[in-house]
Amino acid sequence: MQIPALARAARAASNWVDFEKSWILETLSKVAPQARGRLLDVGCGDKPYEFLFRPYVDEYVGVENVATFELTHAASRAAGPDLTYDGNRLPFEDKTFDTVISIQVLEHTPRPAELIAEMARVLTDDGLLILSVPFSYRLHEEPHDYYRYTPHAMRELCGRFGLSVQEVLARGGLFTVMGHQINTFLAYHVANLEGVAQSMGRLGHEGAANGVARLWTLPLVVPAMAWVGLGARVLDRVLHDPTDTLGFLVTARRN
Numbered sequence: 001m002q003i004p005a006l007a008r009a010a011r012a013a014s015n016w017v018d019f020e021k022s023w024i025l026e027t028l029s030k031v032a033p034q035a036r037g038r039l040l041d042v043g044c045g046d047k048p049y050e051f052l053f054r055p056y057v058d059e060y061v062g063v064e065n066v067a068t069f070e071l072t073h074a075a076s077r078a079a080g081p082d083l084t085y086d087g088n089r090l091p092f093e094d095k096t097f098d099t100v101i102s103i104q105v106l107e108h109t110p111r112p113a114e115l116i117a118e119m120a121r122v123l124t125d126d127g128l129l130i131l132s133v134p135f136s137y138r139l140h141e142e143p144h145d146y147y148r149y150t151p152h153a154m155r156e157l158c159g160r161f162g163l164s165v166q167e168v169l170a171r172g173g174l175f176t177v178m179g180h181q182i183n184t185f186l187a188y189h190v191a192n193l194e195g196v197a198q199s200m201g202r203l204g205h206e207g208a209a210n211g212v213a214r215l216w217t218l219p220l221v222v223p224a225m226a227w228v229g230l231g232a233r234v235l236d237r238v239l240h241d242p243t244d245t246l247g248f249l250v251t252a253r254r255n
Ligand SMILES: C[S@@+](CC[C@H](N)C(=O)[O-])C[C@H]1O[C@@H](n2cnc3c(N)ncnc32)[C@H](O)[C@@H]1O
Pocket: 042, 043, 044, 045, 046, 047, 048, 063, 064, 065, 068, 069, 070, 072, 087, 088, 102, 103, 104, 105, 108, 109, 115, 141, 205
């Protein structure tokens, strides 16, 4: 097997045991075909989801907050923003994008309502906003980790700026949350794999990882993560509890 094929297989396996990543990919894949025209990715990081939207849009522009982006781990970054700005006023004219997406960003700004107002401002009439937000998720990117969101908060925030929510997709249920917590603990606290994950292009928005991977734990940790991955998926189907979830994907249209 060639190295790129091995790397692809390793990435697919790590996506599968990482519930957050696999659910973000699944929910974004569902809504990506609704994207069109000029697309703006607000807080794009290293644009990990560009490939899902590219087939449907004419242009893909990524913008980042210079202050928070510069704190992040540049070494693993394969791609980056087209523009940076001060995190206040998006550097674009009113109504210039048909689609605006913002993936796992609203928890990282101390003023989320202002950022939604800015996204609404740059959307064309009838433009589509796609937001992915956390509900139950560990602290990350500290100290820039401020909020978690419910669907009701998202409806209220969007409605305030002339956006009506069309669809809300949850990222799994209670067992997904539990499975994600256990697998995160095994990967990062038991096997200390943060550096390995960063070398694979993951956790790119976290600070550089310290410490050496505890490779001797892998014969236990890898099968345990796979069983947790399987068990949580089965339990989430047969005993679904929607009152907990990793987060939500929300689509909204400008009225
Ligand atoms: C968890 S990362 C997500 C990055 C990328 N969207 C992804 O899904 O991989 C959060 C990102 O939000 C950015 N960010 C924080 N406040 C922002 C703001 N006001 N405007 C734009 N981006 C912002 C940070 O710089 C960081 O790259």
